Amino acid sequence: MKTDKKExxxxxxxxxxxxxxxxxxxxxxxxxxxxxxxxxxxxxPEGDMLGIDKVIPDVSYLVKNKEKVKGFVITHGHEDHIGALPYILPQLNVPVYATRLTMGLIEHKLKEANLIRKTRRKVVKQGGYVVLGDMRVEFIKTNHSIAGASALAIYTPAGVILHTGDFKVDYTPLFGEPIDLQRLSIIGKKGVLAVLSDSTNALRPGFTPSETKVAKTFDTLFAEHKKRRIIVATFASNVDRVQQLINTAHKYGRKVILQGRSMETVIEIATDLGYVKIPDKTLISVNDMNRYPDEQLVFITTGSQGEEMAALSRMADGTHRKVRIKPNDTIILSSNPIPGNEKAVSRIINELTEKGATVIFQDTHVSGHACQEELKLIYSLLKPRYAIPVHGEYRHRAAAAGLARELGIPDERVMLIQSGDVLELSEEEGKVTGKVTAREVFVDGLGIGDVGNIVIRDRQNLSENGIIVVTLSLEKGTNNLLAGPDIISRGFVYVRESGELMQELRAVAMEAVKRCEKKNYREWGKIKGEIRDALDEFLWKKIKRKPVIIPIIMEV
Amino acid sequence: MKTDKKExxxxxxxxxxxxxxxxxxxxxxxxxxxxxxxxxxxxxPEGDMLGIDKVIPDVSYLVKNKEKVKGFVITHGHEDHIGALPYILPQLNVPVYATRLTMGLIEHKLKEANLIRKTRRKVVKQGGYVVLGDMRVEFIKTNHSIAGASALAIYTPAGVILHTGDFKVDYTPLFGEPIDLQRLSIIGKKGVLAVLSDSTNALRPGFTPSETKVAKTFDTLFAEHKKRRIIVATFASNVDRVQQLINTAHKYGRKVILQGRSMETVIEIATDLGYVKIPDKTLISVNDMNRYPDEQLVFITTGSQGEEMAALSRMADGTHRKVRIKPNDTIILSSNPIPGNEKAVSRIINELTEKGATVIFQDTHVSGHACQEELKLIYSLLKPRYAIPVHGEYRHRAAAAGLARELGIPDERVMLIQSGDVLELSEEEGKVTGKVTAREVFVDGLGIGDVGNIVIRDRQNLSENGIIVVTLSLEKGTNNLLAGPDIISRGFVYVRESGELMQELRAVAMEAVKRCEKKNYREWGKIKGEIRDALDEFLWKKIKRKPVIIPIIMEV
Known part of the structure; x- marks a missing residue:
């Protein structure tokens, strides 16, 4: 029988x-x-978040409960897991715990934001743990598309919460150990209250292939393209893959040139921390590239997602300062397009192909996320009381929930929750008992949160139809027109070729002003409304467009 | 020996x-x-063509050579092959030739544009031909994702040009005949000067599966989901697939409801022309849906590409007037996302899944375009002197060119040309001998060509950072400030919460005006420049943003 206390x-x-x-x-x-x-x-940012650079979480719930927050425990060093720290730590100065490489990447961010001295940090080894208030957090080795990825076992007085982080099961990783399945099994045997599991690939059957597969492809490609210059684009953070590329280059007697800011930064950090080992004299500067023939060079570059400012984009569109694409180039895209980037990646492939280069993008990438069989394995080892699929769109999480049910977890203990939900779990019951703020905060330039949905909606209107500004001067205290109405537009039409239309607009605005005089309108709001409505109606009738219209009245 | 004449x-x-x-x-x-x-x-329009509805060709070369133009010959009824006719025919009133369904779709457009009476039209049978000036154009049956698709054999005094149109080889089409391979062989045997071939799938190995495969999937799904309401989204123009869905619905005792304007229009046209045959009492109005239980209904709807205003989107986001998604719904997406639409399609799948529906999108679609083995087959039957891959991005056309070379067409007779190139071909030689205008003309609302690259660039600037309008009144003939500077913004920041920033902006503008007074600037251009530069610099330093800044001076 269970004790009252436990219940x-x-x-x-x-x-x-x-x-x-x-x-x-x-x-x-x-x-x-x-x-x-x-x-x-x-x-x-999504495509419709115009002008937004990044989206960060609203942590007001944490700020309100500041004294309770014992720290951040970080699963791995990808942007969607560490990128908001520089914005959040000034609001919430608590310690950060992570494995070595993850911490190296975090520290780089904190230095840039001038937060490094103010932030307490502790590197935790995989297999080790930290005690934080009433909890103990154990870091467990997993595999992912970045080194140092961990699952977290969070031991609370109410039971163990196991957060998988982003993971896959790689029995034969290129470097380091496979995911620690034994440790997960032991934790599972002792009893796990809930698993929060990566759902990214939950719609995909089978197993995600090992990184070893990509290594084999690289070797084949380097052997086949011996006489050519090779350029490989991949994610800077996939340090194991970059290491493998460096090894392959070394094997085939090639020098390596790193291109792109994040590639250089991340590999420097990873090298300093011992995650990447570069054979002597293998790495050269781009300035020395002309000292070697093409067939002795490999570029490892950013831009595999078609990012406009990245090194590969600049090579493709001919604006790279040092590297010109040549028909003798073999370009390997070692990544799949992230949803939303498909067109940008196609554009680059087209540009590179037009310059005569050979572009290869098949079998040159494997995912870093677990597919269905891996998720089943992890659930079977952990046998949690509750399954909480996280890290995915709804359809991915729903698919993961389906797997959990297939494995015998009853429906009422498979939890598809939303951001902001307060999910309360005990052995007996699990339910959403409250709701806290969980907004998206937009970062635009240095501004944080000063651009919101209304501003974005304005930007969308501006982007589709442009803007028309109507200015007029009225005599102080009266509605006598002193000057104007004048019309200026941006993003609307070619003004030079639409002189007639602009004339008509001025006439429509003038009529509206005259109507206001007749009606003896004094309130500016009314006068502006009259002008706006008149232009709006005219333009919709005439050319079926709805530009933003701003009437401005100056009183002199 | 060849005759001089031929040469x-x-x-x-x-x-x-x-x-x-x-x-x-x-x-x-x-x-x-x-x-x-x-x-x-x-x-x-591409994602960066903000506010543009459609892109149409610039036909000034044809207009300039009006008297030579004998007509449009149309391969099939897809928008990217017929959609510009209502815009071009007013500039170039020449006859249009097409097969029956294609003509039906064209006529629908011409009616909407009030051009039907002015346009000469002639329906051509597959196997038949028309004589146009010195040429004869034969329409040859092919397979594609729309009925009535044709390849065109254009007999010119210099040789035969074979344009494949968009095609695939379907040995077992659901309805009608397979592609007329025998006719293509005979034409090939007699000698073909050039083939212009569909390159869409030239990067894909193998053969595109038959439409029959999709029909089998439908049958299986209808059998498995007998107790559920079924909603299928597909392209309205794929009338064979819609026919098959109607047949399957009939077999399983279901009524069919068509949803979405283009679905209703296209199927009406296709039914009138005999391309679609609907069994008696199978089609019902959406208003009668409540007279039947869910398991006796099938909706066939538009919106398979996630188009925001289409019927499926409205069902998914809960704004459809008649149809509410229920957990008992099975939704079949019978199409693949066209590049660029991936995110929109994901959004819809998420929304439908959140409403509890089952969404199926695997094995429910086949492409309408030829893969590598089909292209090889067509080239092998036609054995053209010149291969000119068309209909594809550069990388697709380059892949098709590779296939042509593999089949033994020498490099100098495989032509990767650009829009606007004048490619001159004779038996002896093929080369680009000139260049004509081949611009993209933007359609925005009713405006054609009044929005160009400069306007688009303005829209991009506006969309990313918004706009700041600075107004001031100066005394006539002097630079004495009478009123202002006032500042209005749109899409820039939340004005209410950024009062301080707006104050600072006003102060910066005021200082700039004062500097102009001191420097005794009279020219408005200079004064405006001073204000713009001052605000620009201030904002970049302060928040790293670059809104569009418009200073407006009113003279009173």
Missing amino acids: SKSVKIIPLGGLDKIGMNITAIEYEDTIVVVDCGIAF | SKSVKIIPLGGLDKIGMNITAIEYEDTIVVVDCGIAF
């Missing part, structure tokens, strides 16, 4: 992001006076 | 669009005083 204990799981789409991962685990926060990531 | 004859192939990306297909074939134009399509 009364419950823990709260509060995702502040990451559940509405992929990105912006941050989840609070709360037990009485202890809150531990897993990850603190950004999201990349 | 001197050459024909010009002038693509006015369709070669820089997929869409806007239009190609002129010119021999002395005869020009025949193949297709007249639109392109859908």
Whole structure:
């Protein structure tokens, strides 16, 4: 029989992001006076978030409960898991815990934001743990598309919460150990209250292939393209893959040139921390490239997602300062387009092909996320009481929930929650008992949160139809027209070739002003409204467009 | 030995669009005083063509040579092949030739544009031909994702040009005949000067599966989901697939409801012309849906590409007037996302899944375009002297060119040309001998061509950072400030919460005006420049943003 004490204990799981789409991962685990926060990531803006650079979470719930928050525990060093730290730490100065490479990447960010001295940091080894208030957090080795990725076992008085982080099961990783399945099994055997699991690939059957497969492809390609210059684009953060490329280059007697700011930065950090080992005299500067024939060079570059400012884009469109694409180039895209980037990647492939280069993008990448069989394996080892699929769009999480049910977890203990939900779990019961703020905060330039949905809607209107500004001067205290109405537009039509239309607009505005005089309108709001409506109606009738119209009245 | 006469004859192939990306297909074939134009399509705007509705070709070359143009010959009824006719025919009133369904779709457009009476039209049977000036154009049956698709054999005094149109080889089409391989072989045996071939799938190995495969999937799904309401989204123009869905519905005792304007229009046209046969009492109005239980209904709807205003989108986001998604719904997406639409399709799948529906999108679609083995087959039957891959991005056309070379066509007779190139071909030689205008003309609302690259660039600036308008009044003939500077913004920041920033902006503008007074600037251009530069610099330093800044001076 269960004791009363055990029955009364419950823990709260509060995702502040990451559940509405992929990105912006941050989840609070709360037990009485202890809150531990897993990850603190950004999201990349959606196509309709015009002008927005990054999206960060709203952590007002954490700020309100500042004294409870014991620290951030970070699963791995990808932007969607660490990128918001520089924005959040000034609001919430708590320690950060992570494995070595993850911490190296975080520290680089903190230095740039001038936060390094103010932030307490502790590197945790895989297999080790930290005690945070009433909780203990153990870091467990997993595999992912970045080194140092960990699952977190969070031991709370109400039970163990196992957060998988982003993971795959790679039995034969290129470097280091496979995921620690034995440790996960032992934790599972002792009893796991809930698993929060990566759902990214939950719609894909089977197993994600090992990184070893990509290594084999590289070797084949280097052997086949011996007489050519090779350029490989991949994610800078996939340090194992970059290491493998360096090894392959070395094997085939090629020098390596790193291109792109993040590639250079990340590989420098990874090398300093011992994650990447570069054979002597293999790495050369781009300035020395002319000292070697093409067939002795490999470029490893950023831009595999078609990012406009990245090194590969500049090579493709001919604006790279040092590197010109030649028909003798073989370009390997070692990544799949992230949803939304398909067109940008196609554009680059077209540009490179037009310059005569050979572009290869098949079998040159494997995913870093677990497919269905891997998810089944992890659930079977952990046998959690509750399954909480995270890290995915709804359809991915729904697919993961389906797998959990197939494995015998009853429906009422498979939880498809939303960002902001306060999910309270005990052995007996799991339910959403509250709701906290879980907004997206937009970062635009240095501005944080000063651009919101209304501003974005304005930008959308401006982007589709442009703007018309109507100015007029009225005599103080009267509605006598002194000057104007004048009309200026941007993003509307070619003014030079639309002189007639602009004339008509002026006439329409003038009529509206005259109507206001007749009606003896004094209120500017009314006069502006009259002008706006008149132009709006005229333009819709005439050319079926709805530009933003701003009447401006100056009183002199 | 060849005769002198033959040696001197050459024909010009002038693509006015369709070669820089997929869409806007239009190609002129010119021999002395005869020009025949193949297709007249639109392109859908790229993501960065803000506010643009459609893109149409610039036909000024054809207008300039009006008296030579004998007509448009149309391969099939897709938008990227017929969509520009209503815009082009007013500039170039020549006859249009097409097969029956294609003509039905064209006539629908011409009616809407009030051009039906002015346009000469002639329906051509597959196997039949028309004589146009010095040329004869034969329409040859092919398979594609729309009924009535034809390849065109254009007999010119300089040789036969074979334009494949969009095609695949379907040995077992659901309805009608397979592609007329025998006729193509005979034409090939007699000698083909050039093949213009569909390159869309030239990067894909193997054969595109038959439409029959989709029909089998439908049957299986209808059998498995007997107790559920079924909603299928597909392309309205794929009338064979819609026919098959109607047949399957009939077999399983279901009523069919068509949803979406283009679905209703196209199926009405196709039914009138005998392309679609609907069993008695199978089609019902959406208003009668409540008279039948869910398991006796099938909706066939538009919106398979996630188009925002289409019926499926409205069902998914809960704004459809009649249809509410229920957990008992099975939704079949019978199409693949066209590049660029991936995110929109994902959004819809998420929304439908959140409403509890089951969404199926695997094995429910086959492409309408030929893969590598089909292209090899067609080249092998036609054995053309010149291979001119068309209809594809550069990388697709380059892949098709590779296939042509593999089949033994020498490098100098495989032509990767650009829109606007004048390609002159004779038995002896093929080369680009000139260049004509081949611009993209933007359609925005009712405006055609009044929005160009400068306007688009303005819209991009506006969309990313918004706009700041600075107004001031100066005394006539002096630079004495009478009123202002005032500042109004749109799409810039939340004005209410950024009061301080707006104050600072006003102060910066005021200082700039004072500097102008001191420097005794009279020219408004200089004063405006001073204000713009001051605000620009201030904002970049302060928040790293670059809004569009418009200073407006009123003289009173």
